[in-house]
Amino acid sequence: MSDSLLPLRREMDERAALPVLLYFGTGILWLLAGTVLGVASSLKFNAPDWLGSVPALTFGRIRPAHLNAVMYGWASLAGAGCMVWLTSRLCQVPVQWRGCLIASAALWNAGLVYGVGSILLGYSAGVEWLEFPLAAVALIALAFLLYAASILRTFSLRKVDHVYVSLWYILASVVWFPLLYVVANLPIYSGVVHGVVNWWYAHNALAVWFTPVGLALAYYFIPKIIGRPLYSYYLSLLGFWTFALFYNWNGVHHLVGGPVPNWLQTISIIASVMMVIPVLAVAVNHHLTTLGNFRMLRTSLELRFIVFGAMSYTAVSFQVAMESLRSVQETLHFTHYTIGHAHLGVYGFLTMILFGAMYYITPRVARWDWPRPGWISAHFWLTAAGILIYVGATCWGGFLQGRALNNPAEPFTDVVELTRPYLLLRTISGVLIGAGHLIFAALFAQVLRRMGPRREEAVTP
């Protein structure tokens, strides 16, 4: 609680600067590429013939290219940058093995260019979330291992006795994700086993990489910015361990009703509902810590993004518990509802938290402030409104679509007609979100080019 740590903090930020800005900068480029691919995919629902004659720009290629660009590109790179900085802060040790991190960022981007390029050129592996060819997978796996090595090295030199809850999530992700990624990509599966491995992987990519990144950041930044500890810190640890216990069983709920043994589906449904325990632990801590401090959302733009993300996490998690039930899936499975749900998780929760964290971390490591606070606010409102419209339109449209599809008297073309206005809203919200991303990218470039004010030391957020 004193200035005695100021020199250390300065050293930590200085040492973290290069790898963090490298991860952030390239992550933002993938965000822009992924947004273009996403909006183009959505536009094809409104105008199916648009760009249909160029094979590389057909829906079957740009949609998986969108998913891979935003998940392995944007969310992973931005997340890795945040985790590097946060680990250093929580261990009170400057980032170790920076060479590993710089090599990691380079290999990661090489893997992404190769992987996304392969998908667009028609060399996709054809399994959702695992479309990258093996060479791209090898590059990204190596990049992740180098990143993990640096994190573990920093952790091993920690000067703090207590392992803060965020650090538990970070450690779980660096140990489990490489294992998951390599095993799921092994070319040894076929038939039903392949399907199960596919969704075991896809759901666990969220469980052991993307969600821990978002939660680690929220658990740090909400109390940190507000300036008071978590509502119930002890509960947060129970939340982590139950999260570790239940989440990894969830994957097969994507295959409910499919040709998968019933017991496997049932176990997955039970585990999905059990997730209510860790989700409540997280929700209690995030929301009750924020409660009574809502006026800070007006002054702290970082907190605004992060609290929006925390609220989305609670919403999307209860959605999962409901969606996994057989009676609910009968209606919602294979509809646009699933797309809305996925975007509420990866965008409303993770991406919004990443934005908030990056707005906090970037000026500290670059030692240069954001030039135009008004733009940050515009970024927030464009993306917040965009994702709310997106999720509202796809979830409601998907629900109606599911009910219509279950009615054998309803002709299929009528069901397609029914979804049209919702799909138009989806494209419009995508454009709003894309505008927000352009503002964000411009702001980031302005900090790198030192166009704003120099950052004063020792200023509270």
Added chain:
Amino acid sequence: MNIPPAVLVLVAVALAGAGVALAAFVWAVRDGQLDPTNAGGSVIFEDDEAPR
């Protein structure tokens, strides 16, 4: 019963992954990381920036 070899790989990997978690949990309990106290929530303020 005919078990595909891929399943054996998955079971081995799952046990290894769970083993890491179990080892971490045992360490955490022995080290006092999970003692029923809220004190750990304050470690993030140790490096706090000085008031304006």
